[in-house]
Structure formats: C-alpha cells, structure tokens
Amino acid sequence: xxxxxNISYNVxxxxxxxxxxxxxxxxKLGKINILTIGTGECAYFTSKQNxxxxxxxxxxxxxxxxxxxxxxxxxxxxxxxxxxxxYKTIVVITCIPAIMNLNLDYxxxxxxxxxxxxxxxxxxKNIQKILSDFYYVFFSKxxxxxxxxxxxxxxxxxxxDLFIDKISSSTLIIENPVYLKLAKFLSEKYKIKIxxxxxxxxxxxYKENHSLLDISQKDIEEIExxxxxxxxxxxxxxxxxxxxxxxxxxxxxxxxxxxDEKTNDTIVVNEAKPFDALIKFIRSAYAFK
Numbered sequence: 001x002x003x004x005x006n007i008s009y010n011v012x013x014x015x016x017x018x019x020x021x022x023x024x025x026x027x028k029l030g031k032i033n034i035l036t037i038g039t040g041e042c043a044y045f046t047s048k049q050n051x052x053x054x055x056x057x058x059x060x061x062x063x064x065x066x067x068x069x070x071x072x073x074x075x076x077x078x079x080x081x082x083x084x085x086x087y088k089t090i091v092v093i094t095c096i097p098a099i100m101n102l103n104l105d106y107x108x109x110x111x112x113x114x115x116x117x118x119x120x121x122x123x124x125k126n127i128q129k130i131l132s133d134f135y136y137v138f139f140s141k142x143x144x145x146x147x148x149x150x151x152x153x154x155x156x157x158x159x160x161d162l163f164i165d166k167i168s169s170s171t172l173i174i175e176n177p178v179y180l181k182l183a184k185f186l187s188e189k190y191k192i193k194i195x196x197x198x199x200x201x202x203x204x205x206y207k208e209n210h211s212l213l214d215i216s217q218k219d220i221e222e223i224e225x226x227x228x229x230x231x232x233x234x235x236x237x238x239x240x241x242x243x244x245x246x247x248x249x250x251x252x253x254x255x256x257x258x259x260d261e262k263t264n265d266t267i268v269v270n271e272a273k274p275f276d277a278l279i280k281f282i283r284s285a286y287a288f289k
C-alpha cells in the first residue's frame with residue numbers, strides 16, 4: 001500500500017481548483033485524514049499542506065481498471081488501510097470519477113471511519129458553499145453529547161477538538177454562514193437552540209438575544225428612536241456586505257440603493273457584525289444632510 005503515498009506529487013502552492021479549500025480546512029482542523037480520488041492533477045493536492053505525522057493526506061490516481069473495467073480491488077485495499085487509522089477519513093471524489101459516475105458510495109459505506117465528499121467541479125468558486133457542504137458532510141456524521149452551555153461559531157480558526165466542543169452546546173450562535181447548513185441539521189437532530197446572527201435581523205430579534213449577542217439595550221433604543229426621524233424622502237446610497245439591510249429598512253419606508261463602489265454620498269457599512277453595521281447605517285442616515 002506504499003504506492004498510495006508514493007504517487008503524491010511534490011508540487012506546492014497551486015490555487016486553481018476548489019479542492020484547495022477542502023484540503024486547507026482539513027489541515028487547519030487536524031485529526032482528520034483525507035484521501036483524494038481522481039486522475040493526474042488531483043494527486044498534486046496531497047502535498048499542498050505539511051500535515052502532521054498522524055494526519056494522513058493521500059491521493060489515489062484512478063487507472064483503466066477502475067474507470068473502464070470497474071475493478072475497485074486496489075481502492076478497497078486503500079479504504080481498509082485508512083479505516084484502521086486513528087482518525088476518520090474524508091474521501092474526496094473529484095471531477096473525473098464524478099463525471100464517469102463511478103459508484104463508490106456503496107464501497108465507502110462499508111467502512112465506518114470513511115466519509116464520502118463529492119468535490120465541486122472546476123467551475124464552482126463559491127468558497128462559502130464548498131465549505132458549507134464540507135462541514136455538513138463530515139460533522140453531521142459525528143455523534144455528539146450535548147452540554148448545557150452557549151457557544152459561538154464565527155470566523156475564527158478552530159481545531160477539531162474545539163469545534164466538536166462548540167457544536168456540542170445546547171445554544172449555538174452562528175455568525176459565519178459557512179456553518180448554517182450544519183447548524184440546521186444539529187437543531188433538528190439534537191433540538192438545540194440556534195441563534196442565526198449572519199444577517200441583519202429585526203429589532204425583536206436583538207431585544208430577545210441582546211445579552212447573548214453582547215448588544216446593549218441602549219443601542220437598540222437609539223435605533224428605535226432614530227428610525228422615526230430619518231428622512232424618508234431621501235434615497236441613501238449604501239455600500240455594505242449585508243444586503244439584508246435593505247429588507248430591514250423597507251419595514252420603516254426608508255429607501256436605500258445598494259451600490260458596489262463608493263462615491264462622495266455613499267454610506268459605507270462593512271462592519272464585521274450585522275448589528276454593528278445596522279447601527280452605523282442608522283446613525284449615518286440620521287445625520288445625513
């Protein structure tokens with residue numbers, strides 16, 4: 001089985017395939033093996049990161065016997081080897097085996113420590129969707145013991161153990177859209193409370209969750225007061241990473257035009273958190289002359 005490792009090409013810093021995102025995420029988390037199944041170029045990605053000695057990072061190059069004749073005996077040997085590893089393995093099916101419709105699902109299902117993930121094609125460049133699918137596929141298969149506590153999932157980097165600890169919480173605040181798909185699954189399976197803080201919500205949401213979100217009631221009251229005094233005859237040009245702002249202000253008959261470039265009359269609200277973006281817009285529009 002040494003050939004699995006030997007066919008990994010020593011090519012660094014490639015950045016032309018969405019598979020990059022998966023490989024880098026597995027590396028950052030740790031305690032997850034990865035097996036990339038594909039042809040030619042796909043093998044390059046096994047050397048993208050210097051994984052720890054315990055964390056296996058292999059590729060398997062498909063040949064005629066698999067693609068043409070459907071002989072998966074060598075693949076089964078690889079699966080058996082990885083199934084005996086200390087860590088679970090994410091088996092990434094890349095473009096060619098997906099296009100050829102090679103049915104590897106039934107094989108992988110026989111190995112409890114292997115999880116199948118169909119990698120996005122070369123055209124898929126939406127990193128949020130790619131990582132969202134990855135986190136859902138892998139961590140939805142992990143059995144959790146829920147603890148009575150509240151945790152946040154934001155844009156920080158997490159180790160495997162820390163991530164498991166966070167998603168094992170009875171209340172989970174989601175601030176990074178990457179985790180939305182997984183969070184929905186967790187709420188249904190474990191009946192945990194999910195607070196979705198990835199967009200600008202209505203004021204009742206902030207009133208109910210202000211303590212968990214570290215929002216002062218004084219700021220909420222300020223928004224309520226200034227909403228009544230903002231000039232509703234004006235149209236405000238807004239550059240923001242929260243398009244949900246438009247839905248919010250529409251409730252109060254305030255007109256905004258979402259723009260892609262800044263001009264002299266543009267209100268820029270690109271704060272990291274939705275509520276911070278909201279209150280900045282309210283203050284700016286209130287002071288607008």
